[in-house]
Every structure is written in structure tokens, then in C-alpha cells.
Amino acid sequence: MTGAREAPGPRGHWFWGSLRERRSESLGFLVRMHREYGDVVQWRMGPVNRVVSLVNPEHVRHVLVENVGRYTKGSGAQRLSTMLGNGLLTSEGPFWMRQRRLAQPAFHRERLMRMVGMMGEEVEHMVERWRARPDTSAPVEMADEMARTTLSIASRALFSTQVLGEADRVLPSLTVGQQVVNERVLSLFPLPLSLPTPGNRAFLRARQTLDSVVFEIIARRRRGETEGQDLLAMLMEAQDAETGERMTDAQLRDELMTLFIAGYETTANALTWAWYLLSQHPEVEQRARDEVAQVLGERAPGPEDIPRLRYLAQVLEESMRLYPPAWVMVRQAREDDVLDGIRIPADPRLIVAVSPYVIHRQPRFWPEPERFDPERFSPDRAAERPKWVYLPFGAGQRHCIGSHFAMMEMVLVLAGVLRRFRPRLVPGRTVELEPLVALRPKGGLPMLLEPVAASG
Numbered sequence: 103m104t105g106a107r108e109a110p111g112p113r114g115h116w117f118w119g120s121l122r123e124r125r126s127e128s129l130g131f132l133v134r135m136h137r138e139y140g141d142v143v144q145w146r147m148g149p150v151n152r153v154v155s156l157v158n159p160e161h162v163r164h165v166l167v168e169n170v171g172r173y174t175k176g177s178g179a180q181r182l183s184t185m186l187g188n189g190l191l192t193s194e195g196p197f198w199m200r201q202r203r204l205a206q207p208a209f210h211r212e213r214l215m216r217m218v219g220m221m222g223e224e225v226e227h228m229v230e231r232w233r234a235r236p237d238t239s240a241p242v243e244m245a246d247e248m249a250r251t252t253l254s255i256a257s258r259a260l261f262s263t264q265v266l267g268e269a270d271r272v273l274p275s276l277t278v279g280q281q282v283v284n285e286r287v288l289s290l291f292p293l294p295l296s297l298p299t300p301g302n303r304a305f306l307r308a309r310q311t312l313d314s315v316v317f318e319i320i321a322r323r324r325r326g327e328t329e330g331q332d333l334l335a336m337l338m339e340a341q342d343a344e345t346g347e348r349m350t351d352a353q354l355r356d357e358l359m360t361l362f363i364a365g366y367e368t369t370a371n372a373l374t375w376a377w378y379l380l381s382q383h384p385e386v387e388q389r390a391r392d393e394v395a396q397v398l399g400e401r402a403p404g405p406e407d408i409p410r411l412r413y414l415a416q417v418l419e420e421s422m423r424l425y426p427p428a429w430v431m432v433r434q435a436r437e438d439d440v441l442d443g444i445r446i447p448a449d450p451r452l453i454v455a456v457s458p459y460v461i462h463r464q465p466r467f468w469p470e471p472e473r474f475d476p477e478r479f480s481p482d483r484a485a486e487r488p489k490w491v492y493l494p495f496g497a498g499q500r501h502c503i504g505s506h507f508a509m510m511e512m513v514l515v516l517a518g519v520l521r522r523f524r525p526r527l528v529p530g531r532t533v534e535l536e537p538l539v540a541l542r543p544k545g546g547l548p549m550l551l552e553p554v555a556a557s558g
């Protein structure tokens with residue numbers, strides 16, 4: 103690394119570094135840092151940890167695509183693995199590669215297309231639940247509603263069963279689990295889980311509950327008491343081409359928990375942000391509703407409808423540009439590296455951050471970046487843009503395995519709701535970012551549901 107220099111950035115407080123600015127300005131801090139210091143910025147997060155943040159597409163390509171072997175997911179993944187175990191999101195190296203190869207066929211397009219009917223049914227259940235509310239003029243909590251539906255869909259896709267039937271156990275455990283994982287991922291000095299603090303004890307209880315639900319699902323399938331052409335069946339049947347090995351129960355648990363949690367929360371947040379943006383842009387919302395009326399009318403959607411609901415997909419793509427649920431991807435250099443003359447040492451205290459939230463706001467690729475405009479994703483305009491400037495699902499080998507699943511599901515949710523309701527933000531409500539592991543609106547998103555006449 104001789105001759106290479108340190109990345110520029112704010113000096114910050116002697117102890118806290120720039121942590122306080124990052125907390126008070128939220129993600130605006132990161133956008134501002136890149137405006138002030140350029141494409142590579144370094145800032146201190148407390149007394150020990152440093153972050154080097156990248157926005158240049160060539161740098162993104164270097165880290166996420168070209169040199170995957172030189173960067174690991176590092177301590178961020180270790181912290182997530184307290185909940186997810188050693189599944190696809192958190193594992194590394196040859197083990198990850200084998201698991202990815204085994205899981206990949208489950209996400210092929212034809213297989214996903216077979217799920218359209220199931221997804222459509224779950225959306226109808228939600229719409230019926232909304233219609234059957236005792237007081238239809240009362241607001242619904244959109245973030246919770248989206249989570250419930252994406253959870254039901256993930257559960258049926260994975261296990262052909264409804265874990266929400268176990269609502270008393272599963273939902274509260276997921277909530278506790280996520281809360282603690284969020285705290286641990288964001289904490290400067292996470293305490294070991296073995297310390298018997300109330301938080302740790304609640305987390306371990308929650309994880310135990312979820313484990314017992316998942317292990318029970320696996321055991322019943324192994325005993326032949328349940329069946330299904332679902333992801334569980336595919337993962338159980340999958341055999342390593344070289345060794346002929348199949349997954350153990352513990353590996354299945356980790357993969358299922360990963361797919362389940364990675365799959366539902368991100369999707370729910372993306373949808374919640376889309377509802378927020380649509381409520382602020384009635385003309386876009388009306389155009390989306392017109393597309394649904396024209397493509398589907400009143401009938402249930404089928405696989406052939408997904409590519410025809412193109413404007414809905416654009417709305418979602420633009421929502422994820424402004425509010426990418428996975429707002430940052432973090433890596434650690436395995437060996438010393440140099441990026442455009444800047445030193446990236448192999449130091450576990452140095453986080454290399456690629457933030458879609460910040461990259462999606464770079465005016466050189468996204469003119470008037472704060473403006474919500476689904477036309478940016480029209481085929482012509484999308485083709486003009488360079489690669490690696492739009493990353494809601496990541497990039498390179500570790501890109502999201504569930505991206506098509508998520509897009510299909512989200513298009514179906516928008517279509518099912520838009521033809522029945524016009525969701526409106528509760529008057530006077532303002533929306534703030536809460537960038538935890540996933541980016542969500544702080545305090546949720548209460549919305550009023552104005553019914554739409556059946557003719558659309």
C-alpha cells in the first residue's frame with residue numbers, strides 16, 4: 103500500500119468521531135459527507151471503528167463484483183448470525199457457494215410463477231380483512247399490515263403452511279428477535295449474549311420459540327406428515343453435485359430462518375414506502391390504478407399478468423431508489439487493498455460501506471434525486487444509465503436471491519390494494535426515517551383507506 107493515501111473525511115469529536123452527527127442527521131449525514139468530500143469518505147464511528155463509504159460505480163464494482171474473495175461480510179454478518187445462524191445471508195466461502203447452488207433452483211422464474219395464485223390469495227385475505235373492519239373509517243397501520251401479508255406469503259412459499267396460525271408465539275418472538283438484532287448490529291460494543299441481561303434473556307427465549315417452530319416443521323415433513331412443492335421440499339431434496347450430501351436439520355433451520363426473515367421484512371418495508379410515496383403523488387397512483395384496471399379488471403391475477411403490470415414495477419423500483427430497505431451493505435477487507443489510490447487496510451475495525459440510499463441520490467446519475475418519478479425506470483431511460491448505480495438488491499455474487507420473488511409479490515400487493523382502496527396518510531402525520539437493519543418509517547405508517555368504486 104506504499105504511496106496510497108487515507109480517504110478524506112471529517113475529523114469529528116475526539117471520542118465519538120462523527121457518531122452524533124450521523125445520529126442526529128440520520129442518513130442525510132452520509133449524503134452530505136459525499137457532497138463535501140467526494141466519492142470515498144472516511145468517518146469515525148466512536149473511538150475504535152471507522153467507516154469508508156463508497157458511491158462511485160467503479161468502486162462498487164471493485165468491492166461487490168470483481169473482488170468478492172477479497173472482501174468478507176465481516177462483523178455485521180456475525181451480529182446478524184445470532185438470529186439467522188450460518189445461512190445464505192451470513193455464510194462465506196465454499197460453504198456459502200455450495201448452499202447458494204443448492205438453493206438457486208428454488209428461485210427460478212418458472213417456479214416462482216407457480217406462486218402467483220398463492221400470493222394473490224394472501225393479498226385478497228388482507229383486503230377482505232380491511233373491508234370487514236368494524237370501523238372502516240379508522241386508520242390501519244400500513245407497516246404492520248404489509249408485514250403480516252409478506253410474512254404469510256413467505257411462510258406459505260417456504261413451508262406450505264401458515265406459521266401465523268401460531269400468531270401468539272411467532273409474531274411476538276419475531277418482533278423481539280428483530281429488536282435485539284437491530285440493537286446489536288447498531289451497537290458500538292454489543293454485550294455477549296451469555297450475559298443474563300433482561301434483553302438477552304428475552305432474545306434467547308424468542309429465538310428458542312422460533313427454532314422450535316422451524317424444527318417442528320422440518321420434523322413433520324421428514325416424517326411424511328406434511329407435503330408441498332415448497333422451498334422446504336427443494337432444500338431437503340437438494341444434493342451437492344460433487345459429494346451427494348444433503349442438508350442437515352441444523353443447516354435447514356439456518357437457511358429457512360434466513361429466507362424467512364430476509365424475505366419478509368425487506369419486502370414489507372419496500373411496500374410501506376411505496377404506499378407513502380403513492381399517497382403523496384396522486385397522479386402516479388391514478389396511473390398505476392388505471393394499469394391494474396386495464397390489465398386485470400376484476401379478475402384474479404395470473405402469471406401472464408406480471409410482465410404486463412409494468413408501471414407498477416416502475417413505481418416499486420422508484421420507491422426502492424428513494425427508500426431502499428437494505429440501505430447499506432457492509433464489507434471488510436480480507437487483505438490490504440487500494441482503491442483509486444486510497445488505502446483500504448484489512449482491519450476488522452474498518453467497515454467498507456456501500457449505501458444504496460446514498461448512491462441512489464447522486465445527482466450525476468439521478469437528476470433531481472429527491473423527486474419521485476417512476477418514469478426513470480421506463481425501459482429507454484433505464485437502458486441509458488450506467489451499471490452499479492441502482493442497487494436495491496445488491497450486486498455481484500452476493501446479490502439478493504429473492505429479488506424476483508419480491509418484485510412479483512410486491513406487484514401483486516399493489517395491484518390487489520389499488521383496485522379496492524386509495525390509501526391516504528393520516529392528516530398531519532409526518533414521516534421520518536428509521537435506518538435499522540432495514541430502513542423503515544419511524545413509528546410506522548398509519549393510513550386511511552378510502553374505498554375505490556368497483557369499476558376502478
Ligand code: HEM
Pocket residue numbers: 190191192202360361362364365366368369372426427428431432493494495496497499500501502503504505507508
Ligand atoms: C424488497 C425486498 C428485498 C430487498 C430490498 C432485498 C435486498 C437484499 C440485498 C441488498 C441483499 C445483498 C446483501 C449484501 O450484499 O450484503 C440481499 C441478499 C439476500 N436476500 Fe434479499 N431482499 C429482498 C427480498 C428478499 C426475499 C423475498 C428473499 C427470500 C425469499 C431474500 C433473501 C435474501 C438472501 C438469502 C440473501 C443473501 C444472498 C447471498 O448472499 O447469497 N431477499 N437482499
